[in-house]
Amino acid sequence: MNTSINIFDTTLRDGTQGEKVAFSAEDKLRIAQQLDAFGIDYIEGGWPGSNPRDMEFFELAAEASFDHARIVAFGSTCRAGNEPNEDRNLQLLVEAETPAVSIFGKSWLLHVEKALQITAEQNLGIIRDSVRFLKNHNKEVIYDAEHFFDGYKEDPDYAVATLKAAEEAGADTVVLCDTNGGTLPGQVSEIVSEVLKQVNIPVGIHAHNDCELGVANAMAAVQSGCTHVQGTINGYGERCGNTNLCSLIPNLQIKQDYQCIPDQHLEELTALSRFISEVANLTPDIRQPYVGRSAFAHKGGIHVSAVMKNEETYEHIQPGRIGNSRRVLVSDLSGRSNISYKAEQLGIELDKYSDNVSEIVRELKDLENKGYQFEAAEASFELLVKKMTGVWEEFFELEGFRIIVEKNVSGSSRTEATLRIKVNDQVEHCAAEGNGPVHALDKALRKALRKFYPEISNMHLNDYKVRVLNEKDGTGADVRVLIDSAEHGQSWGTVGVSHNIIDASWQALTDSFSYFLAQEQKNLQPKEAI
Template identity: 85%
Template sequence: MDTSIQIFDTTLRDGTQGEKVAFSAEDKLRIAQQLDAFGIDYIEGGWPGSNPRDMEFFELASEATFNHAKIVAFGSTCRAGSAPEDDRNLNLLVEADTPAVAIFGKSWLLHVEKALQISAEENLGIIRDSIRFLKEHGKEVIYDAEHFFDGYKANPEYTLATIEAAASAGADTIALCDTNGGTLPHEVAEIVMDVQEKIDTPIGIHAHNDCELGVANAIVAVQNGCVHVQGTVNGYGERCGNTNLCSLIPNLQLKQDFRCIPDENMEQLTALSRFVSEVANLNPDIRQPYVGRSAFAHKGGIHVSAVMKNEETYEHIRPHAVGNQRRVLVSDLSGKSNINYKAEQLGLELDQYGEHAKEIVQKLKQLENKGYQFEAAEGSFELLVKKMTGDWEEFFTLEGFRIIVEKNVSGSCRTEASLRLKVNDQLEHCAAEGNGPVHALDKALRKALHKFYPEINDMHLNDYKVRVLNEKDGTGADVRVLIDSAEHGKSWGTVGVSHNIIDASWQALTDSFSYYLARQQKEVHQKEAI
C-alpha cells in the first residue's frame, strides 16, 4: 500500500488571513524556502488577483530555486457569465507562472443559489470550464471544494455532482473543504468513504479548527483514503485557524504508517515552527504539542524522577525526534530529582556538595511561597545554587542607590538614578538618566561596572515583565519582576520579588549581570585550560 501523503502548506495564503498574521513578499519567500528544505510538497503563495504583495511574491519565487516543493497560486473559478479566457482571475493565475494552481468553487447549493445567485447547473459548468482552461495552459490543478462537508450534509447528490464535474474536467486533486470548521471526525470519516467510492481522482482534506478538530479531522480523512492534506505551520489561519501541520505531520508519520516528509527532516520541525513565529512577529505558543516549549516540560517531582529513569514514563515520543528538548521546571512542586536534573543541565555537580540538594529544595519552596518563580528564571536559579553551595564570589556589592523622578507642568518626566557600588574593593559612584527608574538603574549600573567588566556592552535586556502577586492589596501588593537578557543569541531569565517594584527590579537586574559575568568568567577559564 502506498502510504505517502502530499502535504500542501497554505501558511502564506490561508495562514495570513489569521488575526495579527502578516508577511511581506520577502517574508513569504524566506518561509517558502524553509518549507521547501523541510520537505513540503506544495506551497500556496497567495492570490495573485487580490493584492500586489502576492504578485510580488510570485515574481520573487520565479527567480528562486526550490528543490522539492511546487509553488502554488490560488484563485477562484471564473465569474458567472464570463468565459474563462476573459476572466481576469484565471488569467492572473496563468501569469503567476507557477507549476500548480489551486482554485475553489462552490459545493454547497445554499451558496450557489444565495451567494452567487446562479442555477445549480450553471455552477457545474463554471467548475468544468475553469479547470479545463487551466489544464489547457499546462497547470497542475488542485480543486478546493469549498464548504464541501456542509454542502454534503444538506444535499449529498448535488455536492457530489460538483466534484464529479471537477474530476471530469481533469482536476489532478480534489480537496474536500470543511470551510466553517464545524464537522466532527465521525462525519468526516463517513463522507470521505462515500466520496472514495464515487470518485477516482485523488482526494484531499482542507480543515479548519473552529471546533479544535482540524488535526483530528485531517487524520481520519487520511485514514479513510485522503492522500493530500492542506494546513498551516502553527495552525495559523482565519478565525480559529487551520489544520496545524506541526501536529499533523508527526501524528501521521511518527504514530502511523504514513510518510509526509523525509524522515531525516523531522528533527527540523520545532525550528520550522519557531522560525515562522519569528517572521510573523508572534510569540510561540509554549503549550503547542510537539514543538511548544512546554511540550516536554516536567514540573512534578514524581514525574521528573520517573523520566530520569525511563523517558517513556511521561513522554509519548523522544523530544529530539521533532527537534525539541526536555525541560525540568523548578518550582514549589519540585523534589530532589528536579534539582539534580536542572543542575545537571546547567553543568553544576551537586554530588560534591552532599546534602546541599535537600537544602536547595527547601529554599526554593520557601522562595516560591513568597512569589519567586524559577521556571522562567534559570539564571537566578543557578546563582541561588552556587551561593548555597559556597561556589560563588560576588562581582560587585551594593552600597546604596537613590532614584529621583520629576514631572513638571509641561507633562514631561525626568528620571535619574544615583548608584554606589563596591567593585574589586573600589567604591564606584555613578548617576544616569533613563526613560524610567529601571532604565536609569540599568544605565548607572553599566557605568559603574564598565571599566572593570567591559564585556557587559555585549549583553542587553530582551524583555521586562511585572506581575502583581496579591491583587487584593492594591498598590501595596507584592510584585514579581522577570527579566530576560541576551548576548549573541544566548538568553537567560532572572527574577526578583518585593512589595517595592524598584527593589524587585534591582534583584532581577543584578542577577542578570551577575549570571552573565559568571558565565563569561567560566568560558575564559575553559579556554585557559585548553
C-alpha cells in the first residue's frame, strides 16, 4: 500500500506574505473550497490575532462546509511572562473555532537568547504550556519548530528538546521548518533521519525556496520519513516563496507512488493553479513545471517530429494527467512537423495541400525574421495557413482609412478615424473618435462591421502590447503589436509588424476580427447593411 502523506496548504497564510499576493476574506473562502474539493488535508487560513481580515475568514469558514480538509488557525506560543489562559494570541486561536491549530515556537538558541531574551529552559516551558493549553481545548495541534534546521546545526540536542517538549505536551505533529531556506537536501535528509530516531509522533517539513530547493528539500524529508508536508499553490510565499505544491504533489504521487490526494483529482491540478493565480490577480508563470502553459510546449522541429511519433521522447509524463495539454509552437525554428501538428489542431487537412507545407514553412521563417511572433499569436498563424492553402474567404476588405489627431493650445486632444470597408460589394464609410489612433480605428471598424455582423459586439480587446524591434533606428524602428482579444471566456492572440505603429496595429486588429468571425460565424452569410 502507498505511504500516505498529509498535505498542509498554507497559501492563505504564508502565501499571502509573498510580494504582490493579497486576498480578501471572500477570496480566501473561495480558495479554501477549491483546495478542499481538490483533496488537501489541512488548509491554514491565517493568523486570527494579526488582522481583522483573517478573523473574518474564520467566521466565514465556520459557516461553510468542507468535505475533506481541516481548517487551521495559525499563531505563536504564548508570550514570555504570560500564562496561556491569559495570552490573547492563544485565546484568539481558540475563538477561531477551527478543528486544528498550528503554532510556532523557537528552536534556535540565537532567537531564544537574543530575540526573546529568555533562558533555554523558559522557552521549553512556553512550548509545553502553549501546546497543553490548546490540547485542553480539544484542538489538533501542529507544532511548527521555527528555524529548526539552523538551530539543529548550532545545537542539535536543544533543537530536538524543543520538539520533545511539544510531544510531551500532547502535540499531534511536529514540523521542522527551514525558515530561512538555506538548508541543502543532503542536510535535510540527515537531520530528519536523526530526528525520527528521537521523536515518536508524526514529523513534517516546512521548506522555503531561497536556494531554489523548496520542493527538493520537501522530497528529501519525505524520503527520510516525514509524513506531513507544508507548502503553497504556485509556491507563493515570503521572499522566494515556499515549497510549490503544484510540483511537489505530482513528484511524490506520480513519480514515487506516495498518496497525497485522491488520484482522480490529479487532473484538476492545472486548473487549481490557474484559478488561484487569477484570484490573486497575478499572471501565471508559463514556465512553471507541470502546470505552466510552456511545461509541455514544443518549439524545435526535431522535438515535434519525435513527439508526434511517441510522446515519451520529449515528455516526462502525459500532460493530461495533471490537467495540462501539449502545445506546439510555430517560429523560425519550426519544421514541417510543427506546421502539420498545428494544422491538425486547427482542423486543416494539410494532406490535401502537401505542396503548400514547404511554402508555409518558408513564409513563416521569413515573417519571423521580419519580427512577427506567432507563439503568442496563434490566431494570426491560423489565418496565415488558411490563406496559403486557399481555404480562406475574407469577411471584409479595406478600401482605406485616415486618422486625424488634433491638439490645441489648452492641452486637450482629439483623435478621429475614418475608414471605408467593402462587404459583399457594399462599401461602408464610418468615422469614430477614440482615446488614441488605435482606439479610434477599433471603434470605427466595429461600427462598420456591426451592420453586417451584429455578433461583433460580443468580442472585446483584452490586452495590447507594443515592442520596438530594432532600437538603434529610434522612432523610425519597426514595431511588433500583439493583441489579445476575448469573447465569452475564450481568448486569442494576433500580431502585426511594421515601421508604422498604426499599420502594425491595423494588421493585428483586423486579424482579431477576422478570426472571431471565422470561429463564430463559419456558415454565416452576411446580412445586408441596414
